[in-house]
Amino acid sequence: MGNPAKLDRDEADTGDLPSAVARRAYRAGKYASTAGVAPGYVQGNLVILPEAQASAFHRFCQLNPKPCPIIGMSDVGDPHIPALGLDLDIRTDIPQYVVWKDGEAIDRPAEVNKYWRDDLVSFVIGCSYSFEEPMMAEDLPIRHIEQDVLVPMYRTNIACKSAGPFAGPMVVSMRPLKPADAIRAVQITSRFPSVHGAPVHLGLPGSIGIxxxxxxxxxxxxxxxxxxxxxxxxxxxxxxxxIAAAKVPFAITHAPGVMLITDLKNKQLAVL
Structure with a gap:
């Protein structure tokens, strides 16, 4: 996907919530990585499924809370989740979406109004961008932000627990750290189970199938x-x-690396 433009930080200087300003920019068609945007506000991954598959996916998330911690869920057919943002519109407020048919990505649009259906249920899943803020507050390096690229993500040989048609490998995100910093990162991110919590693996990528x-x-x-x-x-x-492994008939997700920015505060998710 490669080196998307950053959202200008001065765009948030309007008196409105920075999260709402970012959503309006994306709604207007601006493509940008969301890493580092609207500091302090929770970002989320998005999965949209027909009601027929929603219960099984909900169960899948419950069985796999590390990769799939749910922070918000819509009513059937409703593109809004007021608990995450009063003006938030699931159909337009992410820089890029992926539309899936039978497990294949068929489109990567900037909005999904034309794909919207009355039977769709939206799930917002916690994102590790949220724990990067407390890491940076303690001067831990976040390399993808330093290099102005998307965070690297890998499919692993760690099998998720299955629920209905949903089964497959865990995906992980990676941040390089010095060993002492890695220990501190474990301590920091353990306080944020709603956005993936502590790491699942350190070092030796080959041992998890990378x-x-x-x-x-x-x-x-x-x-x-x-x-x-x-x-x-x-x-x-x-x-x-x-979704790809299960060949789900229809789904919509965010594009990897570009998230839904909510009005929740990261500090609300911390477990002290």
Whole structure:
């Protein structure tokens, strides 16, 4: 996908919530990585499914809380989730979507009004971008933000627990850190179970089925210095790997790396 433009930070200086300003920019068609946008506000992965599959997917999330922590869910046919933002519109407020048919990605539109149906249920799943803020507050490096690219994500050999048609591999996001910083990152992110919590793996990418760390399955590769190890967190792109594996007849998701920005505050999700 490669090096999308950042949303200008001064666009948020309007007196409105920075999260709402960002959503309006995306609604107007601006494409940008959401990493680092609207600091302090919770970002979420999106999965939209027909009601016929929604119960099974809900169960899948309950069985796999590390990659799929639900932070919001819509009523059937309703493109709004007021608890996440009063003006939020699921159909338009993400920079890019992926439309799926029989497990294949058939479109990557900037909005999904033409695909909307009255039987659709939306799930918003916590995103690791939310725990990057407290990491950066303690001067831990976030390499994909430093390099202005999308976070690298990988399919693994870690099997998710299945529910109905939903089964498949866990996807992880990776951030390189020095060993001492990795220990601190575990401590910090453990306080945020609603946005994936602590890492699921440190170092040795081959042991979780990653053959080449320089070739992520989603997002962009980042530099790993000689004194650093790759640190892997469960990732909300996991449902996309599962949708593909299950060949679900119809689904809509966010494009990897570009999220739904909500009006929830990251500090609301912290477990003290």
């Amino acid at each position: 053959k080449d760390i320089s070739k992520p399955d989603y997002g962009d590769a980042v530099a790993i210095n000689d004194d650093e190890i790759p640190v892997f967190w469960a990732c909300g792109v996991t449902p996309q790997a599962v």
